[in-house]
Amino acid sequence: MSEAVVPLYHQIYVVLRQQIVEGRFGQGPLPGEIDLAKQFHASRVTMRRVFDRLVQEGLVRRHRGLGTFVNPHPVRPATAAGEERGTSLLDNIIDMGQKTSVKVISIDEVHATPDVADSLQIEPGDPVVKIVRVRHYRNRPLSHITVYLPAALGRPITRQALEETPVLRLLEAGGVKLGRASQVLSARLADVVVAPLLDVPVGGALLAVRRVVKDQSGRPVQLLLGQYRPDRYEYRMELSPAGVDSANVWVESETRPGLRD
Structure with missing residues (x-):
């Protein structure tokens, strides 16, 4: 057996977390502690520690006598393990916004399309504020950004404020407590x-980013x-090796967007 890079409980946690995120278990129950202990050659104490962390992060929930189930709407508390990394990513995004200049193309109140409504968890046709900018x-031009905000959050934001301050900073100034971000x-x-x-040129290759930012309540x-x-x-x-017996699984340990000179 190769030398473990990280503690066994963390290796198992990483593997199970990845399987949960990928939908391996759907919304059904996870295998029991005894079965997983045999699968990972670990003790029940180790497996209990893994389950405790998954519960703490809001990825699963326990039902006495029934088992442990995947949470269909996981919301990780602000104090949960790993929140610092998510916060640092948002801080990095904000910091990059402060290092660039922006030209506001338009700011309008529009009706949410089904796609926008699904991302913001509102109803299609609900009012949203649409902001288009070039950073x-x-x-030198860097990016073309389109942002959609729930109307209640976007209406107080002015064009002048957008030219001077990143949107996430404006949301924070309005009382929003940023939590997590997911992106593709x-x-x-x-x-x-x-173009x-x-x-x-028209048809030139671009890197596309789709990001949903949530507050601390999800x-x-x-x-x-x-x-x-x-x-x-x-x-x-930055990737770290994780896995049982061999480092055949690589998981994200840090993500950092950056500017290129």
Whole structure:
């Protein structure tokens, strides 16, 4: 057996957490402590510690006499393990916003499309504030950003404020306590609207980011759709090995978006 890189309970926690996030168990019960202890060659005390952490993070819930079930709407408390990493990512995003300049293209109140409504957990047709901006770094276009905010949060935000302060800072100033962010990275081609704003040819490759930011209660407060020039923006991930018997699973330990000179 190869030398463990991290404690056994943490290795098992990482594997189970990944399986939960991937939907391996659906919303049904997880295998029992005895079965998992045999599977991972661990003691029941170790498995109980793993389950305690999953419960603490809001990923699962216990029902006496029935078992441990996946939480269909996981909300991790602000004091739970790992929250510091999520907060540091949001802080890094805000910090990057403060290092760039922004041009506000438009700010309008519109009706939420089904896609926007689903992301913000509101009803289709509900009012939302749509903000379109282009960010620049060292006087060169960096990104085209479209943000949707629930109307109650977006209405107080002015064009002047957007030109001086990142949206997340404005939300914090309005009393929002930021919690977690989830996002998807993909690629897309620049269309006839975005291409001239980012000074790239139509059909040029861009890095696409879709991010949903939630407050500490788990309520979505922002949907961001970003398109970035890949020659001026990078997304770096630090990975740590985890697994039982061998480091055949790599998990994210730190994520950091950054600007490229």
